[in-house]
Amino acid sequence: MEPQLQIGPHAVRPPVVLAPMAGITNAPFRTLCREFSGGKGLFVSEMITTRALVERNEKTMQLIHFDETEKPRSIQLYGVDPATVGKAVRMIAEEDLADHIDLNFGCPVPKVTRKGGGSALPYKRPLLRAILREAVSGAGDLPVTMKMRKGINDEHITFLDAGRIAVEEGVTAIALHGRTAAQHYGGTADWDAIARLKEHVPEIPVLGNGDIWSAADAVRMMKETGCDGVVVGRGCLGRPWLFGDLVAAFEGTGAPKAPDLREVAAVMLRHATLLGEWIGDEARGVIDFRKHVAWYLKGFAVGSEMRKRLAITSSLAELEDGLGELDLDQAWPTGADGPRGRTSGNNRVVLPDGWLKDPYDCAGISEDAELDTSGG
Numbered sequence: 001m002e003p004q005l006q007i008g009p010h011a012v013r014p015p016v017v018l019a020p021m022a023g024i025t026n027a028p029f030r031t032l033c034r035e036f037s038g039g040k041g042l043f044v045s046e047m048i049t050t051r052a053l054v055e056r057n058e059k060t061m062q063l064i065h066f067d068e069t070e071k072p073r074s075i076q077l078y079g080v081d082p083a084t085v086g087k088a089v090r091m092i093a094e095e096d097l098a099d100h101i102d103l104n105f106g107c108p109v110p111k112v113t114r115k116g117g118g119s120a121l122p123y124k125r126p127l128l129r130a131i132l133r134e135a136v137s138g139a140g141d142l143p144v145t146m147k148m149r150k151g152i153n154d155e156h157i158t159f160l161d162a163g164r165i166a167v168e169e170g171v172t173a174i175a176l177h178g179r180t181a182a183q184h185y186g187g188t189a190d191w192d193a194i195a196r197l198k199e200h201v202p203e204i205p206v207l208g209n210g211d212i213w214s215a216a217d218a219v220r221m222m223k224e225t226g227c228d229g230v231v232v233g234r235g236c237l238g239r240p241w242l243f244g245d246l247v248a249a250f251e252g253t254g255a256p257k258a259p260d261l262r263e264v265a266a267v268m269l270r271h272a273t274l275l276g277e278w279i280g281d282e283a284r285g286v287i288d289f290r291k292h293v294a295w296y297l298k299g300f301a302v303g304s305e306m307r308k309r310l311a312i313t314s315s316l317a318e319l320e321d322g323l324g325e326l327d328l329d330q331a332w333p334t335g336a337d338g339p340r341g342r343t344s345g346n347n348r349v350v351l352p353d354g355w356l357k358d359p360y361d362c363a364g365i366s367e368d369a370e371l372d373t374s375g376g
Contacts, residue, residue, distance in 0.1 A: 003222065003250065005205055005229040007042065007100055008143025008172050010072045014250030015229030016041040016218065016243065017175070017207060018236065019147075020076040020102070023291070027067055028274035032267065033236065034070070037243035042074055047104050050079035050088035064097055065278075072099035076147070078107065079131065080117045086134030093140045101139055103131070105148040105162070108181040110350040119149045119181035120351055122162040127362045132169035143172035147209070147231070150193050152349050153182035156356060159193060163201040175207040175231045181349045185234070185342040195225040207231050214337050215242070215249035234341030238295025240267065258332030261300050265323040268296050272319055283314050299336030302326055 005015035018025060018033055023046065030043040045064060052060040066073040075098040079085035085103070092098050105128070107118030122128050135144050146166055151157035159176055166174050176197050178189035189210025198206040205228035208221045218230045236242040244256050259267070271292060276285025293311045302310075306322065313319040 007145060010100060012042045012229065014040060014247055016246045017229060017231045018043040019209060019231045019233035020044045020046050021233055022046050026063065026278065027065055028271060028278050029240065030070065031067055031274060032240035032271055033243045036241040037247050040247050041243055044074040044076050044102055047076050047078045047107065050077050050084045053088045054084060054091060074098060074100040074102065076102040076104050078104040078117060080115060080121060082130040082134040085131050086138045089135045089138035093138060093142050099142065101135065101142055101144050103135060103144065103146040105146055106177050108149065108184050108349065113181060114350040114352065116352050116355060120152060120349065120355065122148055122158040123152055123156055123359050124362050125161060125165060125359055128162060129165050129169060132166060132171055136170040145173040145175065146171055147175040149177045150180045150190060153180050159197055160200050163197050167201050167203050171204065173205040173207060174201065175209050178210040182347050191221055191225050194227050198226045205229060209233065213339060215245040215255065218246055219249050237341045238292055238298060260332060261326060261330040262328035264296055265326065265328060268323060269320055272316060282316055286314050286316060286319055295340055298340055299333030300330055
């Protein structure tokens with residue numbers, strides 16, 4: 001029987017979740033992924049800062065816009081101040097802004113960790129507990145989940161403690177990226193840690209994240225770790241059809257044929273068009289799309305000059321003309337299913353002064369640590 005993941009009242013079948021990625025998993029990209037999956041799975045917004053949400057920052061209010069076909073609507077929040085997180089969650093619940101809230105304790109980027117947020121935060125156990133308590137109590141009937149990493153580094157591993165706190169505070173499910181903050185996106189994800197967390201918190205679903213580059217990887221992760229679902233991030237960059245592959249793998253219907261360059265080019269044009277419609281400005285939409293060009297063309301025989309040209313287009317006509325000059329009959333390249341996106345490691349985690357001295361000392365953390373802009 002095909003596995004099913006339950007997130008509160010929401011059945012996620014197959015148990016596949018799009019990871020929130022700053023500047024990537026906006027409404028247009030989620031639309032593409034949902035189209036390829038046939039509407040199956042769970043697709044999470046990019047990271048939203050609780051302070052910016054509470055203050056109704058204009059950019060943030062656009063980021064939490066969901067297409068009417070998105071069900072359930074899933075928002076990921078970042079915050080370090082329990083009171084602000086509580087206000088943001090209550091606002092979402094009271095104003096019916098989403099159906100599911102995920103909390104970010106996994107982001108490793110310096111602008112987040114230097115404030116004690118993201119993957120730095122679970123080290124402070126009482127602060128983590130306070131944030132989860134505020135979120136769960138403010139959410140009413142909405143399910144609250146969390147995403148985290150193994151810890152700050154190999155000397156400061158927190159995921160088992162964090163998992164137990166999450167269960168005690170009423171969190172509905174936990175996703176674990178099998179890397180420390182210090183690893184960033186380098187090295188290999190530790191799937192054994194996902195298995196250990198599943199054993200440690202059998203009461204709630206555990207989702208695995210890290211190094212899922214193909215549908216076969218997702219199936220293997222669930223088999224090897226016993227996790228209840230998978231969270232896919234960098235593997236779908238420039239490959240929204242990966243969600244179609246995932247659905248087929250879990251439903252046992254046979255893998256869809258890999259797209260040729262003609263089909264990829266059509267998706268690229270649709271992605272850029274959707275971005276322009278979402279932003280309300282074609283040129284800005286195409287400019288926002290530029291970051292995706294290299295991911296979509298990975299492995300295809302496209303010369304460096306043409307790659308550069310496509311990455312500086314500023315109109316749909318220009319993008320369409322450039323794509324039309326490619327050899328569009330190229331089959332999907334061997335090896336293009338491998339790692340994509342950031343793969344570099346980073347051995348230093350930027351933390352607030354004295355952060356690691358005492359995991360129970362949370363003095364000096366206030367709402368000033370909240371970022372006032374969204375993204376991660």
